[in-house]
Amino acid sequence: MIVEAAGLRKSYGTQQVLDGVDLQVAEGSVLALLGPNGAGKTTTVRVLSTLTRPDGGSARIAGHDVVRDPVGVRGVISLTGQFAALDDRQTGLENLAMMGRLAHLGRTTARRRAGELLDRFDLVAAADRRVGAWSGGMRRRLDLAMSLISAPRVVFLDEPTTGLDPASRATTWDAISELVAAGTTLVLTTQYLEEADRLADRVVLIDAGRVTAEGTPDALKARVGGERLELHLLDPAERPQALTALGPGAVPGPGDTVVHLPSDGSAAHLRAVLDRLDDAGVPLARVSAHRPTLDDVFLALTARAPQPAPVPA
Amino acid sequence: MTSTALPAPVHGGVRNAVGDALTLTGRCIRLTRRDTDTMVMSLVLPLLMMSLFVYVFGGAITTGSAYIDYVVPGIVLLCTGYGAASTAMAVAADTESGMVDRLRSLPVRAWTVLLGHVAASVTRNAVSTAVVVGAAVAMGFRPDAGPAEWALTAGLLLLYVLALSWLAAGLGALASSVESASALSFAMLFLPYLSSAFVPTDSMPAVLRAVAENQPITPVIETVRGLLTGTPIGGTGWTALTWCLGLLAVSVAFASWAFRRRTRR
Numbered sequence: 001m002i003v004e005a006a007g008l009r010k011s012y013g014t015q016q017v018l019d020g021v022d023l024q025v026a027e028g029s030v031l032a033l034l035g036p037n038g039a040g041k042t043t044t045v046r047v048l049s050t051l052t053r054p055d056g057g058s059a060r061i062a063g064h065d066v067v068r069d070p071v072g073v074r075g076v077i078s079l080t081g082q083f084a085a086l087d088d089r090q091t092g093l094e095n096l097a098m099m100g101r102l103a104h105l106g107r108t109t110a111r112r113r114a115g116e117l118l119d120r121f122d123l124v125a126a127a128d129r130r131v132g133a134w135s136g137g138m139r140r141r142l143d144l145a146m147s148l149i150s151a152p153r154v155v156f157l158d159e160p161t162t163g164l165d166p167a168s169r170a171t172t173w174d175a176i177s178e179l180v181a182a183g184t185t186l187v188l189t190t191q192y193l194e195e196a197d198r199l200a201d202r203v204v205l206i207d208a209g210r211v212t213a214e215g216t217p218d219a220l221k222a223r224v225g226g227e228r229l230e231l232h233l234l235d236p237a238e239r240p241q242a243l244t245a246l247g248p249g250a251v252p253g254p255g256d257t258v259v260h261l262p263s264d265g266s267a268a269h270l271r272a273v274l275d276r277l278d279d280a281g282v283p284l285a286r287v288s289a290h291r292p293t294l295d296d297v298f299l300a301l302t303a304r305a306p307q308p309a310p311v312p313a
Numbered sequence: 314m315t316s317t318a319l320p321a322p323v324h325g326g327v328r329n330a331v332g333d334a335l336t337l338t339g340r341c342i343r344l345t346r347r348d349t350d351t352m353v354m355s356l357v358l359p360l361l362m363m364s365l366f367v368y369v370f371g372g373a374i375t376t377g378s379a380y381i382d383y384v385v386p387g388i389v390l391l392c393t394g395y396g397a398a399s400t401a402m403a404v405a406a407d408t409e410s411g412m413v414d415r416l417r418s419l420p421v422r423a424w425t426v427l428l429g430h431v432a433a434s435v436t437r438n439a440v441s442t443a444v445v446v447g448a449a450v451a452m453g454f455r456p457d458a459g460p461a462e463w464a465l466t467a468g469l470l471l472l473y474v475l476a477l478s479w480l481a482a483g484l485g486a487l488a489s490s491v492e493s494a495s496a497l498s499f500a501m502l503f504l505p506y507l508s509s510a511f512v513p514t515d516s517m518p519a520v521l522r523a524v525a526e527n528q529p530i531t532p533v534i535e536t537v538r539g540l541l542t543g544t545p546i547g548g549t550g551w552t553a554l555t556w557c558l559g560l561l562a563v564s565v566a567f568a569s570w571a572f573r574r575r576t577r578r
Contacts, residue, residue: 049418053577071420075324079418085411087340089347101336102419104322104329
């Protein structure tokens, strides 16, 4: 395991931000830390990248301890924060070359490597212009390029596509995929299930400073459930009949007229459901289809959900 | 992309630390040079202030000699205050933008980041001081200092600017934003007015006079004035040196503490 963390704890004042986080990342794989704002994703990344000292627990990156050997850790990682950290008054090339020299590549190697990355991220035309005048998407690409200058073994990306337009998001995803294809280990944080789904081999769900679930994206989605139908009855008194008619899987939803039912989303299934309710003499007010969202993941998997949604079999 | 084989770089060691500090100093100097506001602040403003004091106020101020000879050391100290204050804003801007985090995730020692800002500040102030003194000579400033006096003046001013730059860097790390860094460094801009920079302290009311005579800027100014124009220095030189060294020690400690406090979160 190239990244190993055990029992990481961190609090700011009375607020416990990390409450015993365990993580393991295999070399060459992609781990997504998924969670809402304030869950502890960024703090986890800050601890792993030596920016923040944990109050308890331990973490090692490629064998270097984050507390005892931070410079050793920094020699094998790179970090791209939530906001593009660039010098607006330096050109793209100057920004890159500076990072290369600070990674101790030597002046010549730094320049050559900067040229390669500009080419790869499609920034050659803008390379000699000051970054202050660049578009948001270009800035994010340069940001990523800057963190790759030293060919790090582990790359940390903190919400790499938050605030990007769809086109820039797609470009960034492509760049990340290429990186992964080249064998780099990646740890990224995200609020988007879709992003984790698209990029990650494994997903760790963090909430209130704890790991609440982990697994492959498919396994995680299976735990949350697939698409489901939301059936609104006309008469609350008929709900027991509806539940009986629909069989196992059907559960009462919020309010007194709603029934939830897992579905494959097909028209045939919907027709069958309507037929069954018809046969039972239960009239419906309306039907809506519901795809799993990150909200559902949290409703299903966090303890603080007001009404934990049952996990369909 | 891993097709490019990179030689395994070596991190740590004094050579790398010095190289990192130079790279980061170069960065700060480049950023300053391209920042119109700071350039105006550190070059044009002192010249305007000097013209203002020499040609507008100077005629009404009696100092016992040509006013320009009296006021130039004060202007020089005033302009180093402005120059150092912009360091506070530069450090705060780096912290706010995430640049400090980015630099700290590299295999460089954290203090080289601050050192880069301080070294750039000293360089910037050296240039603007040279410009101000040059302009003063063109306006009629006639120092009678020999090479030894000039060297002592330069040494004292460097020490003073170094101390002030560390103080500003610390304030920048302490501040929660660029705006508050600017507000925190206000004292550095204001203190020269409450000194013997522009008028002799014996023209001030008793309370202000006590403040003016016991703050660090007055002895530094009196020493520079004595070295350049031959006014008596006496023990003031040692007072100035003690102030500067003390201020430097306190400022470095303060800046390290503030930077650590800000970044170890």
